[in-house]
Amino acid sequence: MSLEIPTNPVYHTSVEQKLHSKNAAKVYRYGSPKIRDQLRDKCRMRVREARQANFSKRRLTNITEEFDIDKLLREELASLESDLRLQEEIYKELRDEMNEWFVQELEAEEISLIKAADEDENNNHVICPICEQCNLLFVTANEQEGSNIFKCTCGVSFNNDAKPLALRQVLHSQIDVHEQNCTANLTFFLEPQSAYGAKTDACVNSLCAMCDKCDYFYSF
16 A cells, blocks of 8 residues: 655654653553554554645645555554553553552551550450450459459350460460461360369369360360
8 A cells, every 4th residue: 555745754753753652651551552553543643744744845846755654564663662662661660669569568567566466465355265256254353262264255254363464475375386386276165173272162164275186285
């Protein structure tokens, strides 16, 4: 396919074409257009520019020269490859931004965890190790009872000499010790015992933990 226009057109890259390439690169940030459509638009723009540049010369000469569409397409393909390289630069820029954002997210998460740990150290909440749903209710022991009582709305009730913060630390410590040697989860349960120190031999419960896989056992 060929067109005939007066004089020999010059295909230097104009400022408008450079801006067009930059704008095309920006478009890649938000969605890549089809290469065929982009190539077609750029070729049409160059044809219009060549015709406009020679418009004033049409009345002064009858010399015509073939307009090589194939050459124009190859030149624009080369220009498009340049845009793709620019797209790679944009990718690297976005990658660096994402890496920086990810580091900031990790730092923010670490600060949040430290803050949560500090807040956790300052409260007396202990999650029930059996139902893992509710906080244990702490009942301070008197001289006759001899040990504190921990209760849960799930029906769990057991005795322990420790206070809530100390009990929570022991729970976490034993879970960590077990996880160092075994991948299975601990099973918490209550073991009935007799309180011989009280005025009446009341039946009390002790909290225990065991593992069916490694035979780990601990009585709190």
